[in-house]
Amino acid sequence: MSEILFDRIALIGIGLIGSSIARDIKKLGLARQVVISTRSAETLKRAEELELGTAYTTSAAEAVEDADLVIVSVPVGASEAVARQIAPHLKAGAIVTDVGSTKASVIAQMAPHMPENVHFIPGHPLAGTEKSGPDAGFSGLFKGRWCIFTPLPDTDRAALDRLSAFWKALGSMIDEMDPQHHDKVLAIVSHLPHIIAYNIVGTADDLETVTESEVIKYSASGFRDFTRLAASDPTMWRDVCLHNKDAILEMLARFSEDLAYLQRAIRWGEGDKLFELFSRTRTIRRSIVQAGQDVDVPDFGRHALDK
């Protein structure tokens, strides 16, 4: 058991991320009280059944009363509404953070509402799976993963250090960058891959010449890798697309340009160009495995899991 880092923590939103945080807090004993809030009475009931906190309410305003740390884990499009609700009820000196996948938009939505005597520190833990909801969370989700802060210019370093200590207790590694750069980085490492995955699964679903049952039956030859990302939470990803539009459109334009080049090489039988690209991309995979960011077993170790 670690030391108590905050007396009272309020979790606004209790999906995959919120409920994983709750499980870690409980397991590690990082807070005396954990108040859980979500708009849906049904989800709240489930959180209570799972014993994820010490108190439960559908009112975000009520949840943040007296809280030393407030963690907002909602689809990014709901950030402003939450900020408006909680602002008048925040305790002086409280730290307010979030876990949203886009940062410039979340700051634009929340910062104007934050009282001056509160530390608002936008954050983004780079962790998750394709599952969603309070049952999908698990302790250890953030272990060995990055948590990126995009502090505002006037951020109090002591508050940032306290919040860092919290994420480190969950096993995360900490990084800092400015919100605009964060949004560009995430557009390529996360948003574009999800959009492309959703798109290819949609294309396959719409074919007339190949049946859906054939696509499913033979999916192990490559297609299934995309379906994992394309099974992610639709609300979360709709909001990401709407709230990181510029960076995503830039990455999409580049991707499409490169794809047109590749398509042309296929049409004209330019084997050298294809071979050059197909060789170059191997190196990146190797670096990712070396950096400990993926498992070093063929086929994601599915064969090992089968046994």
Place this chain on the structure above:
Amino acid sequence: MSEILFDRIALIGIGLIGSSIARDIKKLGLARQVVISTRSAETLKRAEELELGTAYTTSAAEAVEDADLVIVSVPVGASEAVARQIAPHLKAGAIVTDVGSTKASVIAQMAPHMPENVHFIPGHPLAGTEKSGPDAGFSGLFKGRWCIFTPLPDTDRAALDRLSAFWKALGSMIDEMDPQHHDKVLAIVSHLPHIIAYNIVGTADDLETVTESEVIKYSASGFRDFTRLAASDPTMWRDVCLHNKDAILEMLARFSEDLAYLQRAIRWGEGDKLFELFSRTRTIRRSIVQAGQDVDVPDFGRHALDK
């Protein structure tokens, strides 16, 4: 140990697929003799060190002498050269098959060279990993996977049954379809996913505003799933692109059209369209897991593997 199905088997090509077949034959005792042939003296030496067969030669012509079953496991672009080399040396009544990812092209390359007294049965086991070479193979690779035959109109059913029995012994499930349909199905379930994966990894590699080390560091948020496919054998995939051109170009055109629609929805903030697509794709994932074509653990069970 199963029964001996063929007295003498010749394996032309000993990469991931060929060496996995060799390991299964040995483990299950499916043949008395296994002659291994590959053009590269170095690879042949490695196959001998791994004791994958009973005889080794760099001459495909020599390898097929007296063989009852010949399995060609080379990049599809090399099919015609192999067919020319082996044709004059094939034993009357021998079964010749291949494992190529494209079928119409392989048939066009090989069939004209096959002697009349030989059973040429094109095949495609839908199995593999992102690794390549004789060390990458393993026994059990074909277990629970589909093997698709695209028999010619005059194919002898008895010969097809013998070949089916062989693949079933390796644990495969058997399907039959015509070569053109096979090429369309594979274009969507395998070729397009690989091309898209290669492309996005290339796009990420070329960015100026986001560094390569950032891409690697934060790859767990989606990008890394694509890098597995993009680490596949460049020669094999160059040949697939060149030898299933029409079907691939058709699928690429549809994919790009759908992506343009999605891009437009992002630009104009049409959340409903995004939500509709992002919800629809979840269903397919569920069907794939239900069909036993992927593991039912979040994040491909990477967390389980970490422990």
